[in-house]
Amino acid sequence: MNRYEESYHLYDEGMVRFENGDYPSSLNCFLKSCELNEHFKTYSRIGECLTKLGKQNESVTYMKKAFELNPNNDKVSLQYSEALIMSGNIIRAREILIRLIDRNSSYKPAKIVLDKISRLNK
Known part of the structure; x- marks a missing residue:
């Protein structure tokens, strides 16, 4: 089994x-x-595991890497935004969510999160 096959298996x-x-x-x-x-x-799954294990600060690092590797993936953009919110970086999260909604105006989960942080800042 080559490294890619082993990686996929893992x-x-x-x-x-x-x-x-x-x-x-x-x-x-x-x-x-x-x-x-x-x-x-x-990287996204590593971030999810860390979040489930209560390690939100570590999670941000992996969510950021996932986002850097594929910034146009809606789910990854949303997950990274949520990780940023948990770490207190609302401004950056908002920027990513706005960009996500601009490219995919029908992505309801992003709209919900953006609405939540907008209400918090009022």
Whole structure:
């Protein structure tokens, strides 16, 4: 098995463990997968695991990397915005959400989050 196949296998294993609520094992699989082959989805999943484990500050780093690798992915943009909000960076989160809505005006989850932070700032 080459490194890409092994990375994909580890990612799949991580997804099964994530869906079963085994976030520590899932995180381990995703980290190993990422060592073999960096991918925005894997960084995003690492961030999700860290959030589930209560490590929001660490999560931001991985969500940022996912966003940097694929800034036009709606889900990743939303996740990174949410991580920024949790870390207190509302201004940057708002910028990303506005850009996301500009390119995909029908993406309701982004509208909901933007509305929430707009109400908080009133």
